[in-house]
Amino acid sequence: MFKVLFLMILLLAGIVIAPHIAGKQGYVLIETVNYRYEMSITMLFVFFVACLAVVYAVQGVLERFFKMSNASYTWFARRKHKKAQRQTLEGLVALDEGKYKKAQRLIGDNAKYSDNPILYLTKAAEAAQKAGNDLAANRYLLEANELAGGESFIVSIGRLKILVAQQKWDDARESVDNLLKNHRDNKEVLCLAVTIFKQQKAYQALDDILIPVEKSGLYDHAELMKLESFVDKGLQNEQVEQAGHHGLMDWFHKQARSRRQRVSCQLNVIERLIDSNEHDKAIDFIVDVLKKSKQETADNLRHLYQQIIRLHLKDSAKLRKLLAKQAQKTPELRTDIHRALGYLNARAENFAEACQNFNEVLKDKAHTQDADMTMAAFVFEQNGEPQLAEQIRRDSVKVAMAQGKTTSVTLKEETPQQNIKMETTK
Numbered sequence: 218m219f220k221v222l223f224l225m226i227l228l229l230a231g232i233v234i235a236p237h238i239a240g241k242q243g244y245v246l247i248e249t250v251n252y253r254y255e256m257s258i259t260m261l262f263v264f265f266v267a268c269l270a271v272v273y274a275v276q277g278v279l280e281r282f283f284k285m286s287n288a289s290y291t292w293f294a295r296r297k298h299k300k301a302q303r304q305t306l307e308g309l310v311a312l313d314e315g316k317y318k319k320a321q322r323l324i325g326d327n328a329k330y331s332d333n334p335i336l337y338l339t340k341a342a343e344a345a346q347k348a349g350n351d352l353a354a355n356r357y358l359l360e361a362n363e364l365a366g367g368e369s370f371i372v373s374i375g376r377l378k379i380l381v382a383q384q385k386w387d388d389a390r391e392s393v394d395n396l397l398k399n400h401r402d403n404k405e406v407l408c409l410a411v412t413i414f415k416q417q418k419a420y421q422a423l424d425d426i427l428i429p430v431e432k433s434g435l436y437d438h439a440e441l442m443k444l445e446s447f448v449d450k451g452l453q454n455e456q457v458e459q460a461g462h463h464g465l466m467d468w469f470h471k472q473a474r475s476r477r478q479r480v481s482c483q484l485n486v487i488e489r490l491i492d493s494n495e496h497d498k499a500i501d502f503i504v505d506v507l508k509k510s511k512q513e514t515a516d517n518l519r520h521l522y523q524q525i526i527r528l529h530l531k532d533s534a535k536l537r538k539l540l541a542k543q544a545q546k547t548p549e550l551r552t553d554i555h556r557a558l559g560y561l562n563a564r565a566e567n568f569a570e571a572c573q574n575f576n577e578v579l580k581d582k583a584h585t586q587d588a589d590m591t592m593a594a595f596v597f598e599q600n601g602e603p604q605l606a607e608q609i610r611r612d613s614v615k616v617a618m619a620q621g622k623t624t625s626v627t628l629k630e631e632t633p634q635q636n637i638k639m640e641t642t643k
Contacts, residue, residue, distance in 0.1 A: 301330035305337050312340065317348035325357060335361045339375030346379045354379055370400065377409055389413050397426070404433050411435075411444070420451035446481040453489050462493040480506055480517050484524070491527050500530065507539055510547070518550055525557040533561045552581040556589060563592065568600040579609070587613065 245261045247254040256264070308323030321344040328337035342357035358379075361372045373396055380389040393410045400406045407430050414423040427448065431441060456468045469477065469486055476482050483502050490499040506513070506521055530536070537558060544554040559574030575593035579585055590613040598606035 297330055301327035302332065305331045308337075308344070309340065312344050312347075317344050320344035321348050321350065321353065325353070328357075329360075329364075335365050335369060335371055338364070339371055342375055343378060343382075346382055351383070370396075374405055374409075377406075381409060381412060386413060386416055390417060390419070401426070401429055402433065404435055407433055407435055415447070418451060420448055420455065424448050424452065442481060445479065446485065449476070449479070449482040450485045450488075453485050457489050457493065462490055462495045462498070465489055465493075466498070480509070480513055484517060484520055487521070487524050491524060496529050499524075499528065500536065503528075504536065504539065507543065510543060515550060518547075519553050522550070522553040522557040526560045528561070529564060530561075533565055537561050537565075552578055552584045559592065559596065563596050563599075568596055571596045572600050572602070587617070590616070 245256050247256075304323045304327045308320045308325075308327070311317075311323060312320035321341055324337050324344060325341035328334050328341055331337050338357045338361035342354040342361070345351075345353035345357060358372060358376055361375070362369070365372060373392065377389060377392045377396065380392060389409075390413055393406065393413050396403075396406045397410060407426060410426055411423065411430065414420075414426075423444075427445065430436065430444070436444060453465055453468070456464045460467070465486065469482075472482075483506055487499045487502045487506075490496070490502070503521065503525060506517075510518055525536070525540075528536075540554050540558050540561075544551050544558070547554070555574040555577040559571045559578060562568070562571035562574060572593075575589065575596055578589050579593060590609055594606040594609040594613070597603075597609065
């Protein structure tokens with residue numbers, strides 16, 4: 218609009234000024250080799266305005282043409298982008314539904330035109346791997362790397378997930394170790410690290426990330442306790458294999474106070490010591506845990522009582538007294554406590570008291586075990602009550618048949634005898 222107004226003003230100025238200089242004007246001569254042009258100043262002015270108008274007109278046509286072309290390009294690009302967004306979302310839904318081939322096609326074909334092509338290419342790689350197409354998965358990861366201009370965190374996570382899915386544990390271990398150097402607090406990295414370290418039984422590496430795992434809130438309290446117990450048991454097994462129970466005790470005393478006071482760790486030490494026939498050393502840990510029983514979960518205490526059953530002690534009077542007090546204070550664990558007391562009394566040849574203990578155990582039908590009935594029959598027999606012992610054996614067979622067992626319970630006389638035998642050659 219401004220250009221047209223400018224041309225009109227110039228033309229009007231020429232019409233107004235031209236008469237005033239008409240009598241005084243000369244002429245304009247333009248001469249070339251073959252042509253000769255003569256015109257007045259007024260005509261030159263008009264010719265100039267006309268040429269300027271043509272230039273403006275051509276410029277306007279070109280601008281309109283390129284503007285239309287750009288608009289067309291933008292429209293097609295926007296349409297392609299919207300389509301890519303829609304189909305990548307459909308692909309993600311298909312991935313969640315387990316339709317991996319469809320997800321690979323939808324995400325892989327449209328990833329480059331979406332808002333986050335690197336992320337969607339890693340998702341396409343994940344879908345391809347789950348569809349069994351490892352070559353396509355690697356190709357998508359390479360494309361994502363090229364777009365990222367080098368190794369990126371998203372691509373590394375995607376590759377790590379694929380390695381875990383393919384169970385390539387050595388490569389996965391190398392990859393996760395690199396990721397942990399710079400992303401030690403990332404939940405996704407920690408979750409994958411736990412999976413890989415557990416699979417490889419890399420207990421020390423798993424122990425090194427327990428604090429970040431706890432801070433991340435990745436697991437609830439119960440799951441975290443199970444993980445800690447898994448680590449403790451693995452580390453202790455390694456010590457026992459390398460240096461026996463002496464190595465285990467040296468390792469335990471070198472640990473942080475928080476670990477030494479962790480009951481799950483103490484329970485694992487108790488189990489390892491009993492496995493090594495170090496019953497006298499295990500008793501110190503058992504008493505320590507029993508003194509803190511009010512603060513412990515029922516599962517931990519049941520595990521402890523199960524270990525007490527395996528004990529062979531020359532003098533178990535102190536432990537039996539402590540357990541008897543607990544039986545009165547914790548009625549919900551009476552069956553487990555009386556079971557442990559029954560074994561201890563039997564090994565101490567206190568068969569009368571052992572009979573009382575196993576009577577309490579047999580009253581709780583829901584928690585009575587096959588081994589309880591076998592041991593109870595032996596104890597009653599040793600206490601001079603063969604009829605009760607035989608009745609318990611018949612009841613044991615009936616229970617076994619009621620549970621649908623294909624073979625009857627075989628009660629070997631040597632089993633309870635070995636269970637109560639005192640170790641004299643330690």
